[in-house]
Amino acid sequence: MQTLYLTLALFLLLNLGAGMWRVLRGPSAADRMLAAQLFGTTAVAMLLLLAQASGNAALRDVALLFALLAAVTAVAFVRRAWPETEQVTDDDPN
Amino acid sequence: MTPTDYLAATLLVAGALFFLAGTVGLLRFPDVYTRLHALTKADNVGLGLMVTGLALQAESWAVVGKLLLIWWLVLLAGASVSYLIASGALRRGIRPWRR
Amino acid sequence: MNTAVPYALVGVGLFALGFYALIVHAHLLRKILALNVMGSGVFLLLVALARRSGVALPDVVPQAMVITGIVVAISATALALTLMLRLAAASGRAELPDGRED
Amino acid sequence: MATLTLLQSAFDILLGAALLWLAWRALNCPDLFKAIVLFVAFGLLMALAWVRLEAPDVALAEAAIGAGLTGALLMAALARLRAMTPDEEDSAKRLPLRWLPLAALLLVATGLSYVVLTLPPEAAGLGAEVATHLNSSGVDNPVTAVLLNFRGYDTLLEMVVLLLALLGVWSLGGPPLRRKAAPGPVLDTLARLLAPLLILVAAYLLWVGGHAPGGAFQAGSVLAAAAVLLLLAGWRLPVALTALPLRLTLVAGPGIFVALAVGTLLLEGQLLQYPPAQAGVLILLLEAVATLSIGVTLAALFLGGHPQNDNNDQNNKEQR
Numbered sequence A: 001m002q003t004l005y006l007t008l009a010l011f012l013l014l015n016l017g018a019g020m021w022r023v024l025r026g027p028s029a030a031d032r033m034l035a036a037q038l039f040g041t042t043a044v045a046m047l048l049l050l051a052q053a054s055g056n057a058a059l060r061d062v063a064l065l066f067a068l069l070a071a072v073t074a075v076a077f078v079r080r081a082w083p084e085t086e087q088v089t090d091d092d093p094n
Numbered sequence B: 001m002t003p004t005d006y007l008a009a010t011l012l013v014a015g016a017l018f019f020l021a022g023t024v025g026l027l028r029f030p031d032v033y034t035r036l037h038a039l040t041k042a043d044n045v046g047l048g049l050m051v052t053g054l055a056l057q058a059e060s061w062a063v064v065g066k067l068l069l070i071w072w073l074v075l076l077a078g079a080s081v082s083y084l085i086a087s088g089a090l091r092r093g094i095r096p097w098r099r
Numbered sequence C: 001m002n003t004a005v006p007y008a009l010v011g012v013g014l015f016a017l018g019f020y021a022l023i024v025h026a027h028l029l030r031k032i033l034a035l036n037v038m039g040s041g042v043f044l045l046l047v048a049l050a051r052r053s054g055v056a057l058p059d060v061v062p063q064a065m066v067i068t069g070i071v072v073a074i075s076a077t078a079l080a081l082t083l084m085l086r087l088a089a090a091s092g093r094a095e096l097p098d099g100r101e102d
Numbered sequence D: 001m002a003t004l005t006l007l008q009s010a011f012d013i014l015l016g017a018a019l020l021w022l023a024w025r026a027l028n029c030p031d032l033f034k035a036i037v038l039f040v041a042f043g044l045l046m047a048l049a050w051v052r053l054e055a056p057d058v059a060l061a062e063a064a065i066g067a068g069l070t071g072a073l074l075m076a077a078l079a080r081l082r083a084m085t086p087d088e089e090d091s092a093k094r095l096p097l098r099w100l101p102l103a104a105l106l107l108v109a110t111g112l113s114y115v116v117l118t119l120p121p122e123a124a125g126l127g128a129e130v131a132t133h134l135n136s137s138g139v140d141n142p143v144t145a146v147l148l149n150f151r152g153y154d155t156l157l158e159m160v161v162l163l164l165a166l167l168g169v170w171s172l173g174g175p176p177l178r179r180k181a182a183p184g185p186v187l188d189t190l191a192r193l194l195a196p197l198l199i200l201v202a203a204y205l206l207w208v209g210g211h212a213p214g215g216a217f218q219a220g221s222v223l224a225a226a227a228v229l230l231l232l233a234g235w236r237l238p239v240a241l242t243a244l245p246l247r248l249t250l251v252a253g254p255g256i257f258v259a260l261a262v263g264t265l266l267l268e269g270q271l272l273q274y275p276p277a278q279a280g281v282l283i284l285l286l287e288a289v290a291t292l293s294i295g296v297t298l299a300a301l302f303l304g305g306h307p308q309n310d311n312n313d314q315n316n317k318e319q320r
Helices: A001-026 A031-056 A058-080 B003-028 B032-057 B061-091 C004-024 C027-051 C062-092 D002-027 D030-051 D056-084 D097-119 D127-135 D142-150 D150-173 D185-208 D216-232 D244-267 D274-304
Strands: none
Touching: A001 A031, A001 B003, A001 D002, A001 D030, A001 D150, A001 D185, A001 D216, A031 A058, A031 B003, A031 B032, A031 D244, A058 B061, A058 D030, A058 D097, A058 D185, A058 D274, B003 B032, B003 D185, B032 B061, B032 C004, B061 D185, B061 D216, C004 C027, C004 D002, C004 D030, C004 D097, C004 D244, C027 C062, C027 D002, C027 D056, C062 D056, C062 D127, C062 D142, C062 D216, C062 D274, D002 D030, D030 D056, D056 D274, D127 D142, D142 D150, D142 D216, D185 D216, D185 D274, D216 D274
16 A cells, blocks of 8 residues: 555656646646646645655644645735736637 | 455545546646636545545544545635636636637 | 755755846846745755654754744745835836946 | 655655756746746645655645745735836846856855765764653653754744844835725635634644644744735724734734743743743743734734734725
């Protein structure tokens, strides 16, 4: 089971790395914020896996904090930093 | 490995696959609304499956409770934030994608 | 070679990256981010070096210092951001005068 | 076992590379908002690094501050900056001798790395000392013991630093940015649900800090996050509380620390040397008051200007 936990944690870290591309690419500020939100959820899952793998219960508290605070940055973005006029046109060639 | 272990392992792997689906959606979907849809749904289900798998292995009910609380919090934050982002994007005139 | 050494090297790398950005970027918000990255590098180095022996009794004094440091870093960041905003309000630019344009 | 070690090394190396890459991009991409988002992600990964270094206390502090407060602080500052200077993009002026600092820093990094790699494998730390005296400290968590007992003066001065930073912000800051837009039902509900939970978790961290990872700093940061969330959702302190009660809360932390320091100096003959029998109770009391002060100070730092300027003309909430 140890191996599985760590493999999955590694897999999620790779996942997170792939999500980084969206932060860099955008195109809109909302996209970047969204990807950061993904990081929070993924980090929670990773911490829970690591907690089970290492038997260190305190890591669940770290995951709890992530889950609680994930919203704060996003709310700060929506309420403060999001410009009223988004200059970027959201056209993705994909 | 007991049957419970196998079940837990299956749930964990399934959860990880949902995370993968969420990331693929984030990278490949055409606009902010579809990406929101991919991320919030897939990741929250993925985390739910992982939490269930880990809860099967948990050493006490307190741990199960904490795991469920964490999942509930992520659901709450994810749902609220995706609503806020989507309505904000609409208000700013980002048009939803049409084929 | 154990877990701690790679993180200590990452700490060194972060410090250097932050320092470089602190020098070359003119925008003050970027400088504040750079200072924070430098700080994170130092914190990482401190804790990783204290842990490198990997014995049963890790040294917790650096950990305690780093916790203090994290809280001090955010309060310093808040003060620096306010100074930046004040400067921007006074001069219209969030950059330090560099003497070349006068 | 070999697979496990390999997996762990792979995780560490990937995490380290991601940290360096995120820092590089955050510091060098032209768009400031992108830089902030990348920096928030960087803080998130830093918390994972602390976990891997088996420093869960630090991971908790980083999770509360790096993942929550720093991002909110930077976003609010960027918004105010944009309101003042429309062309906020970082022009990244070409320095004539750009390669010179690069070369110098490469040299420094190489030298430091060499030192790190050639250090003797055994760290000459204070781990054993802490373990020996842990029994007489009044708590079971060594990090809390160091922060509030063995090196309590660090924490005392740290509280003073927080207060000084806030005084600086208050004396500099103009009136804070005010959003007239109503928070809307979703944000309002979220804040109403999350804020009590955050306060509850802060209390839990404060209590758990005595015997497991947690403590006043982490609890204070979570408390501040609760306040920041409420501020973002449009709540404001009632005017009656912004004058004396707020100031008293702000100085309560450093105040009780100084009182205890003087008291122990007079009674025990040494600064912050608690009598072992009462140490546990004293530390808990100290931590509780410090948590409150840290939380309120950090929240006030987020708000920027003095709250009295902000709501001279308002009641409990922003106009809806």
